Amino acid sequence: MSPGEEDVEASSDSGGSATRRCAACKFLRRRCSRDCVLAPHFPASDPHRYACVQRVFGAGNTARMLQVITDHYY
Ligand SMILES: [Zn+2]
Numbered sequence: 803m804s805p806g807e808e809d810v811e812a813s814s815d816s817g818g819s820a821t822r823r824c825a826a827c828k829f830l831r832r833r834c835s836r837d838c839v840l841a842p843h844f845p846a847s848d849p850h851r852y853a854c855v856q857r858v859f860g861a862g863n864t865a866r867m868l869q870v871i872t873d874h875y876y
Pocket residue numbers: 823824825826827833834835838839840841
C-alpha cells in the first residue's frame with residue numbers, strides 16, 4: 803500500500819521510448835524485446851555477470867543455451 807512506489811516494468815507500448823535493455827543486449831548492442839530470453843538471467847543492474855559468461859561460453863552459445871532452457875522451462 804505505497805502510492806509513491808514506481809513501477810519500473812510499466813507497460814508502455816506507445817512506441818518504445820527509453821527501453822531498458824538487459825545486460826546481455828546492452829553488451830551486444832541490440833534491442834531488448836519484452837520477451838528477451840537473456841533479460842531474466844542478466845539484469846541491467848549486473849553487467850559484469852554477462853561479461854563473464856559470454857567470455858567463457860561465447861556470445862552465440864550463451865544466447866542459444868538460454869533459449870533452449872527457456873523453451874523447456876515455459
Ligand atoms: Zn535483453
